[in-house]
Amino acid sequence: QVQLTESGGGSVQAGGSLRLSCEMFGIFKTRDCLGWFRQVPGQEREGVAAISPGGRMTYYADFVKGRFTISHDDAKNTLYLDMSSLEPEDTAMYYCARKAECDTVDYLRFRSTPTWVSDWGQGTQVTVSS
Numbered sequence: 530q531v532q533l534t535e536s537g538g539g540s541v542q543a544g545g546s547l548r549l550s551c552e553m554f555g556i557f558k559t560r561d562c563l564g565w566f567r568q569v570p571g572q573e574r575e576g577v578a579a580i581s582p583g584g585r586m587t588y589y590a591d592f593v594k595g596r597f598t599i600s601h602d603d604a605k606n607t608l609y610l611d612m613s614s615l616e617p618e619d620t621a622m623y624y625c626a627r628k629a630e631c632d633t634v635d636y637l638r639f640r641s642t643p644t645w646v647s648d649w650g651q652g653t654q655v656t657v658s659s
Contacts (some may be wrong), residue, residue: 538653551608551625562631567621576641625650
C-alpha cells in the first residue's frame with residue numbers, strides 16, 4: 530500500500546523560505562517519478578517540480594525556476610521541496626505526487642499533468658503574505 534504524507538507548510542512573508550517534506554511508504558524510488566503540484570481554489574492543479582527515476586532529470590515550472598529545489602533522500606525515502614524568495618502568488622495547497630513504473634515518456638507527461646499521477650498526498654497549505 531502506498532502512502533504519501535506531506536508536512537512543512539505554513540504562513541510566511543514575501544521573500545521568506547519554507548521546506549516541504551513528503552514521507553513515502555511502500556514506494557520504490559528507482560522506478561517511480563516523484564513531484565510536487567499545487568492548487569489554488571477554483572483553479573486547476575498545476576505541476577511545480579518533478580524528479581525522474583534515479584534522479585537523473587529534474588523539472589521546474591517557469592514560475593518557480595531559480596527559487597525552488599526538488600530533492601530526494603534515499604535513506605529516509607522522503608521527497609523535499611525547498612522554496613525560497615516566496616511570493617504571494619505561491620500561496621496554494623501543495624501536493625506530493627507519484628507516478629509508478631515511470632519511464633521517460635511517463636516522466637515528460639507526469640511532471641505537469643495531474644491526470645498522469647498514480648498517487649497523491651493529502652496536501653499542505655502554503656500562505657505567503659505581502
